[in-house]
Amino acid sequence: MLNIKNLHVKLEEEDKQILKGVDLSVEAGKVHAIMGPNGSGKSTLSYVLSGREGYEVTDGTAHLGDVDLLELEPEERSAEGLFLAFQYPVEIPGVGNMTFMRTALNAQRKARDEEELSAADFLKLVRARAKDLKIDADMLKRPVNVGFSGGEKKRNEILQMAILEPKMCILDETDSGLDVDAMKLVSEGVNALRDTGRGFLVITHYQRLLDHIKPDVVHIMADGRIVKTGGPDLALEVENNGYADILAEVA
Amino acid sequence: MALPQVKVDATDARVADLSLVETGWTAAARKNALSRLREMGLPHRRDEYWKYTRPDTLVQPEAPAAAKFDPQEPPIFSEMDRLRIVFVDGVFDPEASDDLTLEDVRIDRLAEANSDIHWARDLYGALEAEGQEPVERPLATLNTAFATDGVLIHVTGKPSKPISLIYYHQATSSDAVLHHVIKLDAGTEFTLLENGPAAARFNKVMEVEVADRATFHHVRAQGRDHERRAATHIFARLGAESTFKSFTLTANGVLTRNECVIELTGDDAVAHVAGACVGDGDFHHDDTVFVTHDALRCESRQVFKKVLRNGATGVFQGKILVKEGAQKTDGYQISQSLLLDDDSQFLAKPELEIYADDVACSHGSTSGAIDETALFYLRSRGVPHAEATNLLTLAFLAEAVEEIEDENLRDEIVSRLEAWLTRHQS
Ligand SMILES: Nc1ncnc2c1ncn2[C@@H]1O[C@H](COP(=O)(O)OP(=O)(O)O)[C@@H](O)[C@H]1O
Ligand SMILES: [Mg+2]
Numbered sequence: 001m002l003n004i005k006n007l008h009v010k011l012e013e014e015d016k017q018i019l020k021g022v023d024l025s026v027e028a029g030k031v032h033a034i035m036g037p038n039g040s041g042k043s044t045l046s047y048v049l050s051g052r053e054g055y056e057v058t059d060g061t062a063h064l065g066d067v068d069l070l071e072l073e074p075e076e077r078s079a080e081g082l083f084l085a086f087q088y089p090v091e092i093p094g095v096g097n098m099t100f101m102r103t104a105l106n107a108q109r110k111a112r113d114e115e116e117l118s119a120a121d122f123l124k125l126v127r128a129r130a131k132d133l134k135i136d137a138d139m140l141k142r143p144v145n146v147g148f149s150g151g152e153k154k155r156n157e158i159l160q161m162a163i164l165e166p167k168m169c170i171l172d173e174t175d176s177g178l179d180v181d182a183m184k185l186v187s188e189g190v191n192a193l194r195d196t197g198r199g200f201l202v203i204t205h206y207q208r209l210l211d212h213i214k215p216d217v218v219h220i221m222a223d224g225r226i227v228k229t230g231g232p233d234l235a236l237e238v239e240n241n242g243y244a245d246i247l248a249e250v251a
Numbered sequence: 252m253a254l255p256q257v258k259v260d261a262t263d264a265r266v267a268d269l270s271l272v273e274t275g276w277t278a279a280a281r282k283n284a285l286s287r288l289r290e291m292g293l294p295h296r297r298d299e300y301w302k303y304t305r306p307d308t309l310v311q312p313e314a315p316a317a318a319k320f321d322p323q324e325p326p327i328f329s330e331m332d333r334l335r336i337v338f339v340d341g342v343f344d345p346e347a348s349d350d351l352t353l354e355d356v357r358i359d360r361l362a363e364a365n366s367d368i369h370w371a372r373d374l375y376g377a378l379e380a381e382g383q384e385p386v387e388r389p390l391a392t393l394n395t396a397f398a399t400d401g402v403l404i405h406v407t408g409k410p411s412k413p414i415s416l417i418y419y420h421q422a423t424s425s426d427a428v429l430h431h432v433i434k435l436d437a438g439t440e441f442t443l444l445e446n447g448p449a450a451a452r453f454n455k456v457m458e459v460e461v462a463d464r465a466t467f468h469h470v471r472a473q474g475r476d477h478e479r480r481a482a483t484h485i486f487a488r489l490g491a492e493s494t495f496k497s498f499t500l501t502a503n504g505v506l507t508r509n510e511c512v513i514e515l516t517g518d519d520a521v522a523h524v525a526g527a528c529v530g531d532g533d534f535h536h537d538d539t540v541f542v543t544h545d546a547l548r549c550e551s552r553q554v555f556k557k558v559l560r561n562g563a564t565g566v567f568q569g570k571i572l573v574k575e576g577a578q579k580t581d582g583y584q585i586s587q588s589l590l591l592d593d594d595s596q597f598l599a600k601p602e603l604e605i606y607a608d609d610v611a612c613s614h615g616s617t618s619g620a621i622d623e624t625a626l627f628y629l630r631s632r633g634v635p636h637a638e639a640t641n642l643l644t645l646a647f648l649a650e651a652v653e654e655i656e657d658e659n660l661r662d663e664i665v666s667r668l669e670a671w672l673t674r675h676q677s
Contacts, residue, residue: 050631053623078633090628094646103642104632111633143646160632 001199002026002049002168007060009041009048009224018044020224021060024201026168031200033210035235036221037243042203043087045221046172050084051077064168078104079111081167085157085174087203092144097156100144101126101163108164129162133189150177151186158189169193170201175209187212207239222247258292262389264312265293269397275365280376284395287380291387300386303566303598304508304537309390309482314426314452317478317505324670326417327446327472327663333415334358336402340420340450341427343400347417355408356441361401361430371403371432378458378486382512386541391484391510394456398430401456405434406441406465413442413468418449420476425450431457435465437490442657443467448474448504453481463490463517469497470660472667473504477533480506485524491517491546498655500664501528501536502671508537515542515549515577525554525654529668530563530595531675537566538586544577544610553584556651558644559595560675570602573610582612589647590620591640641672 002025009019018041026032034042048055049062051074062069067080092100106116117125130140133155145153154174161169171190175183190200190213202213210218210232218234219226222243227250228234238246266288271281294306308315336358337347343360351358357370364371376395382388404414416431427450435441439462449455461467473481481504487495501507513522528536542551557565567586588597599616621643629639645668652668655661 052627052631073636074627074630075633075635075639078631084631086628086631090625092622092625092628092643092646094649095642100629100632100634100642103638104629104634107635107638108633111635164632 001028001065002201003063005061007045007048007062008058009044009055010058012054012056018224019048022224022226024219024226026199026201028199029196030216031194031202031213032217032219033202033204033215033235034219034221035204035207035238038205040221041224042221043172046084046170046203049170050074050082075107076111079108083161083164083166083169085154085161085169085171087172087176089145089153089157091146093146095144097142097144098126098140101160104160105163125163129159132192133159133162133185135159151179151182154178154182154186155189158186162189162193167197168199168201170203172203173205174202175204175206183209183212207235210235220246254290254292255295258295261295261310262289262293265310265393266397268312271396276367276369276372277361277375281396283380284376284392287383288389288392288396291383291389291392293389293393300539300568303568304506304535308480308506309452309454309508314424314450315480316423317420317451317476317480318423319420320448320476322475327667328415328444331413331415331659333413333444335415335417337417337419338400338427338429338449340422340425341399341429341453353410353412353414355406355410355439356414357405357407358414359403361398361403364403369403370405370434374432374434374458374460375430378460378488379456379484381514382484382486388484388510388512390454390482391456391486394428394430394454394484398428398456401430401432403432404443406439407436409440413444415444415446418445418447418453418474420448420450420474420479423451426452428454430455433457433459433467435461435467437462438464440466441468443469445471446474448476448479449481451479453479453483455481455483457483457485459485459487459495461487461489461493461495464492465490466494467496468656470655470664471498472500472664473502473507475503477503478505480504482508483510485511487513487522489513489515489517489520489522492519493517494520495522496654496656497524498651498664499526500667501526502667503530503534504536505533506535508539510539511541513542513551515544515546515551518547518549520546520549521551522549523552523554523654525552525651527556527648527651527664527668528565529558529671529675530560530565532561532563534559534563535566536564537568539568541570542572542582544571544573544580544582546577548579549577550581551583552654553586554651554654555586556648557588557597558591558648559588559597560591562594564595565597567599567601567616569600569614570604571612571614573605573607573612575606577607578609580607580610580612582610584614585650586616587647588618589644590618637676640676641669644672645669
């Protein structure tokens with residue numbers, strides 16, 4: 001589903017190489033986790049895949065199915081089925097949460113030559129999905145993420161994911177800032193979307209989230225590279241011994 | 252202090268071909284206005300109050316040519332139930348207008364109200380004259396002296412629908428001077444709508460007296476002509492517990508100067524003035540607002556938002572003056588511009604002058620670009636670049652637009668803004 005080959009990325013404004021040859025493949029139906037120390041390039045990878053400005057790809061490729069992601073605008077990548085749940089969801093004063101989600105869904109449908117959803121059908125869809133995530137009417141009415149707690153912001157990300165039904169979901173530190181209850185809600189939301197046709201890339205600093213969202217494959221990222229790949233027990237190893245051992249081992 | 256010769260000359264030249272109405276109830280006010288005008292002279296580009304906006308084309312004897320613009324869409328408010336009063340290049344059009352009768356309100360035309368006694372006699376030119384302190388507004392005085400027509404509206408109850416002043420621009424160098432007087436009796440409520448470019452050059456004064464507990468709503472859209480020029484003044488005086496709310500949408504227009512002078516003279520009065528303007532290219536828009544608090548516990552809000560691109564210029568001069576004894580004043584002023592490129596500019600002069608000790612006043616002015624982080628967030632969810640930019644632009648304008656209380660009117664304004672943004676996207 002997602003195929004990343006030898007991806008090299010530097011900052012556009014500075015001569016600073018951040019990704020130094022990332023190789024990664026996520027198959028449909030699988031959940032891959034990326035763990036790694038702060039500053040290792042995990043968020044950068046998610047931003048480059050989703051098309052944020054400020055980065056320059058100096059080598060390598062990234063495909064979603066047959067589609068060359070790096071050729072596309074962010075909105076085109078989204079319409080192709082890529083979704084990034086942000087580490088820091090953005091507050092947008094003046095834009096209603098509902099308006100935003102409806103605009104996004106309909107823009108994607110339009111890009112795929114599908115018919116737009118009517119206001120009534122959209123409302124039905126949102127209400128159903130919001131209920132599972134315990135998102136109340138008030139949160140839907142408010143401006144996007146404005147005045148939301150950390151947990152509410154993350155649930156709002158998962159709500160958008162549930163509504164847009166992407167093929168490939170990237171979750172960047174979705175566990176950060178969540179208490180135990182919110183973590184459960186968010187994980188259940190993600191697990192409900194697990195499907196044979198959908199891939200997940202779960203970026204996390206801690207093992208905690210992976211107790212709830214059980215990964216098939218775990219990668220360790222350090223200094224802009226995937227340095228080790230293994231099964232779910234690799235996450236436990238990190239939990240017990242920290243990153244130092246693993247990093248020393250691959251050095 | 253003697254008036255500089257350039258001002259004497261400019262004023263002489265401007266009034267040379269204008270004739271003063273010498274009969275009827277406005278005669279005294281007009282004569283008085285002309286002598287006041289000769290004392291102050293018309294604005295000059297070196298005047299402090301015209302530092303950011305060149306008055307030359309508003310002052311010169313002939314209106315600069317302005318091509319009439321034909322929008323493809325029906326004019327704003329077309330679908331609304333309203334009483335229509337139409338002016339074409341400043342000339343009343345009886346065919347296109349409705350009958351000037353509506354319950355709970357008396358409507359006259361300035362040009363037709365020729366008797367010696369009229370209810371508007373104590374107001375015509377009076378609020379304008381009061382509004383000359385501490386800053387002179389000579390274009391309004393010129394208007395009082397030479398207005399050719401206008402509407403006199405006396406509200407005695409709660410009329411069932413708004414009165415809608417519709418201004419068409421036809422002739423290439425039309426020069427319209429209209430003067431309206433609106434008086435709301437105590438406890439009444441009334442909505443005035445205005446739309447259209449009016450003329451190649453438009454000088455308009457509106458004097459509004461809002462008596463105790465009365466509520467006045469005003470929503471205007473200044474048309475879509477690109478080349479037209481306008482200098483407009485609102486002078487309002489508010490009684491106790493009264494409400495005054497005015498919103499202006501300005502899209503296009505090579506030069507606009509909208510002045511609003513509000514005096515809160517009765518306790519617990521509320522005045523909100525707001526404006527949203529969108530300009531692309533040859534566009535200069537100036538909002539100059541002066542709010543005076545002269546009573547207890549009054550609230551005033553000034554909310555002005557400007558979207559500027561391709562070298563457009565926005566100006567805001569806003570003042571809150573709190574007089575001695577105007578305790579518990581709640582004054583708020585915000586002026587912001589969204590610059591969609593590096594060529595556009597926003598010039599702001601926000602001012603507070605406070606002579607009471609127990610007041611809460613705040614003001615702010617900002618100028619910025621589209622929030623790139625928000626833009627990326629929207630795009631990453633599939634919203635195309637242009638649409639995402641428009642969403643963020645409308646969000647930027649929202650605080651001003653939300654000052655319009657009526658939902659239908661608000662929706663009309665928003666849809667016009669959306670359409671403009673769609674036509675003008677990069
Ligand atoms: N836009 C940027 N400007 C400057 N430095 C950046 C930028 N984006 C990433 N970096 C740097 O790149 C490195 C990787 O950051 P990031 O991808 O956020 O790591 P992680 O998500 O693994 O913590 C860090 O050293 C960070 O400071
Ligand atoms: Mg990160």
